[in-house]
Amino acid sequence: MADTKENFEPKIIAFCCNWCSYAGADLAGSMRLKYPPNVLPIRVMCSGRISPHFILKAFQKGADGVLVTGCHYGDCHYIKGNYITKRRVTIMKDLLKFIGIDPRRLKSDWIAGSEGDKWARVATEFTEEIRQLGPSPLRGK
Amino acid sequence: MEYRTVRTICTYCGTGCGVLLEVMDGKVVGVLPQKDHPVNEGKLCIKGWNAHEFIYADGRLTKPLIRKNDKLEEATWDEALEYVAKRFLELKEKNGPDSLGCFSSAKCTNEENYLLQKIFRAVIGTNNVDHCARL
Amino acid sequence: MENLKKNIKNMLESGEIAGFLGIIEEEGHPIPFLFTSEHPEKLDEMVVPDLRYPMTDILLTIVRQYPDKPIGVMVRGCDDRALVELVKNQRILPELVRPIGVACTKEMAEYCRCNQPFPREVHYGEKVEGVKDRSDLEAVERKPLDERLDYWMDQFSKCIKCYGCRNICSMCFCEQCTLEDETLVMTGQAPPEIPIFHLIRAFHMAGRCIDCGLCEEACPSHIPLRSLYRKVREEMADYLGYVTGQDEYEKDPLEFLGSEGYEIPTKIDET
Numbered sequence: 001m002a003d004t005k006e007n008f009e010p011k012i013i014a015f016c017c018n019w020c021s022y023a024g025a026d027l028a029g030s031m032r033l034k035y036p037p038n039v040l041p042i043r044v045m046c047s048g049r050i051s052p053h054f055i056l057k058a059f060q061k062g063a064d065g066v067l068v069t070g071c072h073y074g075d076c077h078y079i080k081g082n083y084i085t086k087r088r089v090t091i092m093k094d095l096l097k098f099i100g101i102d103p104r105r106l107k108s109d110w111i112a113g114s115e116g117d118k119w120a121r122v123a124t125e126f127t128e129e130i131r132q133l134g135p136s137p138l139r140g141k
Numbered sequence: 142m143e144y145r146t147v148r149t150i151c152t153y154c155g156t157g158c159g160v161l162l163e164v165m166d167g168k169v170v171g172v173l174p175q176k177d178h179p180v181n182e183g184k185l186c187i188k189g190w191n192a193h194e195f196i197y198a199d200g201r202l203t204k205p206l207i208r209k210n211d212k213l214e215e216a217t218w219d220e221a222l223e224y225v226a227k228r229f230l231e232l233k234e235k236n237g238p239d240s241l242g243c244f245s246s247a248k249c250t251n252e253e254n255y256l257l258q259k260i261f262r263a264v265i266g267t268n269n270v271d272h273c274a275r276l
Numbered sequence: 277m278e279n280l281k282k283n284i285k286n287m288l289e290s291g292e293i294a295g296f297l298g299i300i301e302e303e304g305h306p307i308p309f310l311f312t313s314e315h316p317e318k319l320d321e322m323v324v325p326d327l328r329y330p331m332t333d334i335l336l337t338i339v340r341q342y343p344d345k346p347i348g349v350m351v352r353g354c355d356d357r358a359l360v361e362l363v364k365n366q367r368i369l370p371e372l373v374r375p376i377g378v379a380c381t382k383e384m385a386e387y388c389r390c391n392q393p394f395p396r397e398v399h400y401g402e403k404v405e406g407v408k409d410r411s412d413l414e415a416v417e418r419k420p421l422d423e424r425l426d427y428w429m430d431q432f433s434k435c436i437k438c439y440g441c442r443n444i445c446s447m448c449f450c451e452q453c454t455l456e457d458e459t460l461v462m463t464g465q466a467p468p469e470i471p472i473f474h475l476i477r478a479f480h481m482a483g484r485c486i487d488c489g490l491c492e493e494a495c496p497s498h499i500p501l502r503s504l505y506r507k508v509r510e511e512m513a514d515y516l517g518y519v520t521g522q523d524e525y526e527k528d529p530l531e532f533l534g535s536e537g538y539e540i541p542t543k544i545d546e547t
Binding site for chain 1: 416417419421422423425426427428454460469471472475476478479482504507508511512515516529530
């Protein structure tokens with residue numbers, strides 16, 4: 001199943017925090033909003049749980065894009081988890097750029113539990129962006 | 142409280158990297174590469190970095206053992222060496238020197254390996270000499 | 277040099293320190309040694325050589341066995357930064373360590389491309405200016421993205437998984453290393469899974485690397501590891517304003533949030 005740049009389907013892993021962004025994704029489902037099936041959500045209790053190892057492992061195993069979503073600042077169920085996530089993602093993006101992986105493949109966004117439409121919009125836009133960028137250079141290595 | 146490092150050569154492969162064994166109160170606790178050694182210049186492979194692990198490993202023999210009636214029983218060094226020498230000479234008489242061979246180890250020192258091959262080549266008269274590194 | 281030896285002898289005899297961790301010359305080879313008051317004559321063979329050993333690593337080995345004895349240690353600029361970080365991470369107690377500072381020569385500073393070749397207190401040697409050299413990072417940054425990835429995968433494929441970079445690192449003191457954890461990295465095979473093996477280590481060095489260069493010296497495959505860790509160190513300084521090895525009280529922003537944790541990095545690349 002060779003994926004050429006023209007007709008490939010991106011594989012995107014989305015890490016969602018249990019209290020806000022996963023609830024937002026659930027709401028997008030209840031509202032019957034359409035978003036591409038390329039996005040595979042993985043629920044964690046807080047975005048602060050997302051270790052940089054998870055992001056690296058996702059890329060190593062062939063993910064074309066990684067989306068890290070959490071609560072808005074000040075809304076984290078565990079008070080400060082999302083602050084540390086943002087720091088980690090910032091450092092990780094620069095590290096990926098230094099290695100030669102496009103930093104646009106890693107994105108972080110804050111989605112509340114009531115923003116089902118934002119979840120659908122972010123998922124759709126990110127899938128399009130990754131589709132333009134092409135398959136991950138680490139696929140098949 | 143005593144800490145010192147001892148310069149030695151890694152026993153594993155034939156490269157012969159310079160290794161410093163860290164000795165704390167008479168026990169070997171770790172390994173550091175020797176930075177000014179001409180062979181490795183301060184770098185080691187994974188076997189070199191763990192060259193000290195086998196010294197205190199469980200399951201190392203602590204006493205000589207002789208098989209009697211299908212069971213391994215403890216013996217003294219004198220008993221064991223007499224038995225080995227006697228049987229070697231018997232087998233050499235009966236089947237010729239090439240019926241015997243030896244198998245040495247990377248965990249022995251170079252000097253021990255030299256002695257072993259010298260005994261088999263000069264005393265017993267065979268060149269069936271081998272080493273675990275050839276596997 | 278004689279003054280230094282006399283001072284150390286006095287410190288040992290007065291009981292101010294139970295032992296001094298320095299370098300002794302044995303048949304022309306400088307190797308680490310712990311000088312004690314039982315054999316004060318060994319101090320005559322003490323040297324300050326041009327090559328470096330991971331003194332703080334050895335200090336940790338000794339402190340683990342004897343946690344309440346005061347120990348003196350010979351430190352260069354890099355070892356001193358490691359001491360600051362170890363105190364911050366509560367691996368050693370500052371009142372039980374007496375660093376004797378040795379400043380590096382100009383040749384050593386240029387060889388190591390060190391930007392702080394002297395410790396906080398210098399007892400031997402003359403301070404020289406640090407070298408600010410970004411050329412290794414610039415050489416990588418000049419390449420376009422796909423060339424960069426090819427270059428790094430090429431370099432990483434030389435790795436023989438000797439764990440030398442981790443074993444000799446002064447800041448790798450974890451009891452359980454991620455690089456040996458089978459849920460995160462494939463274990464039991466060599467060569468390692470690239471680039472995740474080196475990227476995990478590079479990310480762990482964020483907020484820890486003191487830029488001593490021992491990792492690159494210990495790599496048998498000559499992988500340019502130091503440029504990876506320097507880049508992460510630079511990012512920490514740029515985005516979060518944190519430089520390792522400077523202040524014993526400043527906490528690592530990737531690990532501690534405290535009450536000042538409510539800051540969002542200002543330079544954020546949102547593309």
